[in-house]
Each structure stands twice: as C-alpha cells, then as structure tokens.
Amino acid sequence: MFTTIIMPSLLGFAIFMCGMKLMELALFRLGGTSLLNLLQRSTRTPLHGLLLGTASTAFLQSSTAVTALSISLVNSRMLPFSRTLGIILGTNIGSCLTTELIGLNIFHLAKPILIFSLALWGISSLLIESRLFPSFSSWSGNVMLRSIAIVLFGFGLLLLGISTMQSIGPSLKQTEMYSWFLAQSQTTLLWGVLTGAILTACFHSSSAVIAMIMGIAAIDSLPLELCIAIVLGSNIGTCATAILASIGGTRGGQLVALSHLLLNVFGALLFYPFIDLLATAVLWTTDSLPSAIAHSQTLFNIICCFIALPICYAKWITRLDQV
Template sequence: MGPLLMLFAIYTAIFLIGMFMMKAGFYALSGHRLKRWLMRFTAAPWQGFLTGMAATALVQSSSAVMVMTIGLVATGYLSFRQSIGIILGSNIGSTVTTELMTLDIGDGAIPLLIGGALLVFIGRRRFVYSIGMIAVGLAALLFAMNGFSSLAKPLADYPLVDAWLKQTNSSTAIGLFVGIALTALVHSSAATIGIAMGFLHEQLLTLPAAIAILLGANIGTCITGLLASIGSSKEAQLTAYTHLWLNVAGVAVFAFWTEPFARFAAMLSPAPDVQLAHVSVLFNTICSAAALPFVGIIETAILRLHGQKRA
C-alpha cells in the first residue's frame, strides 16, 4: 500500500502546484487591480457580492480572496459589513475551479503543458507569461485528476480503504468529517473535491457520499481565513468568523438533502464528476443568493455572537 499512498501524495502535490500556478497566472493578469476592485466596488452588499465572485473566479482561489479581504479589513480599507458581500460572492466564484476540473480534453493535457511551458520561458510580456502559467497549471490539474481516478480502484482493494468507503457511503456525517479534515489538512477544497471525483468516477463512492464530502470541504476551507485572522483586528476576526458560520449554516441545511440533490444532479449530466461539480455550483449559489438580502441581520448576529456591540 506504501507505493500507492506515495503516488497519491504525488498526485495531490501536482494538483496543488497546478492550482498555485493557475492562481499565480490569473493574479498576474489582474495585478494590484484586484485589491483596488475589492476596495472600490464594495459599497453596497450586492456590489461586494459581484466583486467577490469575479475576484475569486479570476484568481481561482476563494482562500486567496478571503486572506486578501481579511487583510484589507484589518488595515481599515474595508469594513466588516463590506466583507460579508465579498464572502458570499467568493463562495460562488470558487465553483469555477470545480467545473474546470471536469474538462475532458483526452491527450490534450500534454500539448497544453508543453505549450504553456514555452510561453512561460520565452514570454517577455506579462500577458504571455500569465497565459503560460494558467495553461501549465490547468494541465497539471487535469493530469492529477486522471491520477486520482487511476489510483481509486487499487486503493479500494485494501481493507482499510474499502472499510472507509463503505462507511462514507452509508453515513453523511462521516462524509462531512472527511471533507472537513482533508480540506483543513491540504488547505484546498478543490483538492478534496478532486479526490472525491476520482473515487466517484470509478463508482467507489456514491454521489450522495461525494456531496457530503463536498459540503464538508466548504467548512474545511474556512481554516485558512481563521488562521489569517489570528492577531488581526477585531473586525478582521469577525470576517473570518462570518465565513465560517455562513458555510456551517449552509451545510447544516443541505446535509439533510444529499439524496434529493443527487437525484436532481443526475438529471443534469450522465458523468458523475460533472454532476458533483454542478452540485457545488447549485449549493453555493443557493446559499449565497438566499443570504445576500440579509447582510444587515447577519452582521448583527455575528456581532452579538462574538461579543461586540454594533457601532
């Protein structure tokens, strides 16, 4: 089992490196304009919502946008109230990554990798370099996804993994715990969802179980923001707490509906991994859209919950 676990760790590292390169490429395209957008277009909750969604789709990382938002709140460039809209939008923007992970380009990943690498090394302009980074990152991500799928069945032959799969398939609570723990460990909800897609593609995980892992990943991803807020101002800490509680609330509601969600997703696509990606979009869109009209109430609730009177 040791060699398989080593390969699994390598594929996870390749996935995370791919995510980092895509994030770096997209960020290089936007430059410091991203921070200016966050500060300028967040006066109203709906503006923060749209800005958070666009910013996360650009940098391919809700964690990066959250850390940036917490930093801007800590330095006084953004208020705690403004950050709530950004959080809601960021949750939707993060689903772009899960949809990209389902791309099926066959053997096209290798030309994509080679072409991207050439652009990185010979590109003198920022735009060319950025496109190269994005291409290499996407190729690495797709390569890792294929790796997860190829390892799923060999790993499932081991009693420990087989027992874990059976328990996860039979218990939503275990799926939630796996999603939370794995995401907190690797600091990437996309990596956790990618691993779930690998097992799902080989029919070793049921769609409801994979949805439970996805829901847990939405809570686990909050650990990055909580760590970033340590030692920051009270408002910055409130921003991190809000990210956590909004995700916990959404998961608490939808955890009881994994079966109906799975049946609905099955009508959207015949491919299991695409179904899970669509569930991610639906879950985050429904939760964020439902919460957006109540930003004022959310602000008051968080202030009361964490012992601070509203100014």
C-alpha cells in the same frame, strides 16, 4: 499499498497544488493591483460585493486568496467588515469554476496544454530578446504573455495531477480501510462531511479534495450521496485558512473569518437532510458522476449565498463596524 496508493496520491496532489499555485500567482500578477482597487471601490452593497467576490475568485482560482485579502484589508482598516460579507458569499460561488472545469473530463488535454504553454513561453522570450520587436520588450507586454503561459502551464499541471490521483482508484477499492469507510458512511453520511472537513483543513484546498473525490468517483468507487456529503464538509474545512489568517488581527478581521465559518456550517446543516434530493436534481443535468459532483457544489453554493444575502443588508451588521 505505498507504491499503488500513497505515492501516486502524494505525487498527484503535489502536482495539482503546484498547478493551482502557479495559476494563482500568475493571475494575481496579471490583475492583482486592479483587484485590490476593485475590492475597495466596488463593495458599496452586499450584492456588489457578491458579484465582485465571484468574479475575483473565478479569476484568481482561489477563494482562500480573496478571503485572506479581504481579512487583510479589514485588519488595515481599508475596508469595513460589513462590506466584506458580499465578497465572502461570492468566493463560494467563484470557487466552483475549478471543479466545473474538472468535471468536463478534459484530462487528456493535460500534455497538449503543457506543451503549448512551454512553446508560448519560448516565443515570448524570443520576441522579448529580438530587436525586430522593440515595442514588445516593454514590461507590460512581457508580463502579460509570460503570465498567460504560466497560467496555461499551471492548468496543465492541475489536470495532470488529477489524472495521477485517479490512478489509485482500483487499488483503493481493494483496501480494508476503504471498505470500512463505505460501510460506516452507509449508516450515516456524517462520515463524509467529517472526512471532507478534515481533509480540506489539512490540505488548505477544497478544490484539491473535491478533485480527488471526483477522480475516485469517475471509476464508480463512491456513491454520489457520499461525494456530496464530502463536498459539504470541504466547504466547512476551507474556513480553516481564513481562521488562521485572522489570528492576531483586529476584531473586524476575526469577524470576517467567523462569518465565513458560519455561512459554510449553516449551509452544510441546511443541505444535509436533502442530500438525496440534491443528488437526484444534479443527475437530471448530466450522466457523468464527476460532473454531477461539480454541479452539486455549484448548486449548493449558489442557493446558500442567495439565502444569506438578505441578512447582509440588516442594519445591525453595519453596527459591528464600530465594535
């Protein structure tokens, strides 16, 4: 069990998270300063905030980073609480980009992407050191090309990590614990919601948990309804990082974390009775189970965000800025 399940799972998860962090850091280096300025200038209305939150999360590949940044801005009083609500809604939509890419089943491209990114890094180093291209040795050109190489390398690691985690599927199906979990989930899908919430809270990455579930589901080990329940739970679990980031901060920062939690909890409660309907709807769009899981997360987050968006325009929301 250790060599066939635990070790590949830990190794694959470590590779996946390393790739995610490399992408996050490199992308933030490319556009972090501009993003900070945009967050301050372009959140006049909740709709503006939603669009900005979606774009920035899709760019940075991390809803946690954007949420934590929003809490920091509110704690430093550079942004009022009411102007972060749209951003929080947008982060849920933007985070779906990673799972949608994973759902394309392009894991065979992991090694070519890694090789190409290393080659790009090498070329950038040669050009920077070369006297034939003195203009390229400028700081901006250096940062851009090398950051792109790191983003590609991180994406390659992400795909490689998922492929490694997928390898546990056949062995996992044969364990008693897995059989017990499937038996329990047939009585109530709340087991799936609880599992998704706990795993995401522990790993601090809903993308990693959903990617792991997509990998296992790819070999027909999990029913789609259970996978969707785990997705709902992972949306709740991702709030743990924001709650931790708000501890010891201002009341406004704590309200940002609370609003994030309430959005995802009520969204999960709203969709839980309709998991079967959601599963049927996404199966109309694709025959691939991993893609269906990715589509269910996207559809769930988009609907929840546009249900919650009108509430963000309520006048009592702005009064909380003075509390």
